[in-house]
Amino acid sequence: MVNATLRGPEVLGIRAVAGVVRARQLVRAFAQECRLSLVEQTKFVTAASELARNTLVHGGGGSMTAAMVEERGRRGVQLVFADQGPGIADVDLALTDGWSSGGGMGLGLPGSRRLVDDFSLDTAAGHGTTVSITKWAR
Amino acid sequence: MCRVASEGIPARLTALLSARGADLGVSWADSVTASLGGRITRAEVERELDEIYTALVAALGRGSLDARGEAFGEVRALLTELSRNRARQGFSPVETAVGVFALKEVLEPSLSGADGDVEAYLRFAGLLDALGLFTMEVYSRTREDLISAQAEQLLELSTPVVKLWDGVIGVPLVGTLDSARTMVVMEKMLQALVDSESEQAIIDITGVPAVDTEVAQHLLKTVVAARMMGAECTISGIRPQIAQTIVALGIDFGDIVTKATLADALQHALRRSGVVLTRTAPVAGS
Numbered sequence: 001m002v003n004a005t006l007r008g009p010e011v012l013g014i015r016a017v018a019g020v021v022r023a024r025q026l027v028r029a030f031a032q033e034c035r036l037s038l039v040e041q042t043k044f045v046t047a048a049s050e051l052a053r054n055t056l057v058h059g060g061g062g063s064m065t066a067a068m069v070e071e072r073g074r075r076g077v078q079l080v081f082a083d084q085g086p087g088i089a090d091v092d093l094a095l096t097d098g099w100s101s102g103g104g105m106g107l108g109l110p111g112s113r114r115l116v117d118d119f120s121l122d123t124a125a126g127h128g129t130t131v132s133i134t135k136w137a138r
Numbered sequence: 139m140c141r142v143a144s145e146g147i148p149a150r151l152t153a154l155l156s157a158r159g160a161d162l163g164v165s166w167a168d169s170v171t172a173s174l175g176g177r178i179t180r181a182e183v184e185r186e187l188d189e190i191y192t193a194l195v196a197a198l199g200r201g202s203l204d205a206r207g208e209a210f211g212e213v214r215a216l217l218t219e220l221s222r223n224r225a226r227q228g229f230s231p232v233e234t235a236v237g238v239f240a241l242k243e244v245l246e247p248s249l250s251g252a253d254g255d256v257e258a259y260l261r262f263a264g265l266l267d268a269l270g271l272f273t274m275e276v277y278s279r280t281r282e283d284l285i286s287a288q289a290e291q292l293l294e295l296s297t298p299v300v301k302l303w304d305g306v307i308g309v310p311l312v313g314t315l316d317s318a319r320t321m322v323v324m325e326k327m328l329q330a331l332v333d334s335e336s337e338q339a340i341i342d343i344t345g346v347p348a349v350d351t352e353v354a355q356h357l358l359k360t361v362v363a364a365r366m367m368g369a370e371c372t373i374s375g376i377r378p379q380i381a382q383t384i385v386a387l388g389i390d391f392g393d394i395v396t397k398a399t400l401a402d403a404l405q406h407a408l409r410r411s412g413v414v415l416t417r418t419a420p421v422a423g424s
Contacts, residue, residue: 108351114386
């Protein structure tokens with residue numbers, strides 16, 4: 001589907017809160033290089049922040065892979081968050097606004113889906129979780 | 139036969155190192171001092187290296203070539219101290235590791251060219267590589283410790299609470315708002331409300347780069363805590379991109395008053411405390 005990778009992939013470990021901060025900074029750098037508008041940048045960085053925190057809190061740590069990609073002449077930033085945690089038993093429930101397994105607001109996963117262009121979730125109970133998101137430059 | 143030879147390697151190395159002991163020590167110290175560009179005195183370098191050298195010879199004397207083994211415990215302890223000091227003094231990783239690697243070059247001229255020597259040298263080089271890597275490991279760990287210590291210091295520094303007007307305090311937030319920082323901010327703000335007998339607080343998030351659900355949740359908790367003390371909170375500094383992101387995320391700020399700028403928030407707070415501001419004709423000249 002993706003024709004070419006323009007930058008990256010860069011892999012970042014998310015093992016502590018500092019990893020979430022670094023993830024945000026890396027994503028902002030990618031978003032700026034891809035010339036996303038300020039609003040798009042902020043949305044994308046916020047989505048990355050949510051997913052990075054999920055990787056840390058629910059997945060027990062994992063990694064983020066960032067790349068700038070090109071597809072049918074449009075550019076975008078693609079992020080893949082992967083962890084080897086317990087996985088999500090009920091995906092539909094997890095994607096429901098306001099449902100949280102922790103003490104959060106329950107908006108991280110469904111909210112970040114609304115903040116990006118492409119969103120895919122690959123998980124199974126006991127087999128970790130992988131979330132891929134993409135934002136295309138307009 | 140090969141096994142016999144490799145068993146004799148530590149002994150051969152001990153012989154090589156001890157035979158030219160003082161000599162080697164001097165050239166090692168020369169080489170390291172030169173690479174550090176005079177930021178550490180020759181005497182200090184000599185003292186450090188002398189200890190490491192003695193421990194290294196002693197470890198080889200016990201017939202071991204395993205850098206992670208028990209025999210090298212003393213060497214590792216000394217290297218740990220050396221790389222910690224270098225990391226704290228701001229030396230680069232290269233300048234730190236060179237202390238170990240320089241010994242390789244120094245030993246080169248003392249090889250006789252005999253078969254056993256080549257193997258001995260190669261094994262010694264391998265040992266020094268392992269010790270060099272160990273040094274780097276300690277170095278980066280020390281740097282990480284330094285960074286997290288600095289992060290904690292920043293936490294203390296970066297949360298001022300300022301008085302904007304009689305009965306109105308302001309909390310300008312800059313940077314990332316995580317759980318630890320929110321605790322500090324909340325404590326400081328609530329205490330300031332009591333100390334200054336204020337009934338209006340303005341939390342300004344102009345300097346917060348992204349508001350995600352965690353940040354929002356922390357903000358909401360702070361506002362609720364202030365309300366319980368009878369104070370009203372306004373959140374200001376909501377830029378257009380932040381507003382759009384919050385809406386898309388689905389965060390509901392409820393009945394909390396939010397404003398685009400600190401000026402708007404101050405005006406709102408003043409109005410609520412019954413202060414009437416009037417504009418008069420500007421005073422010409424002075």
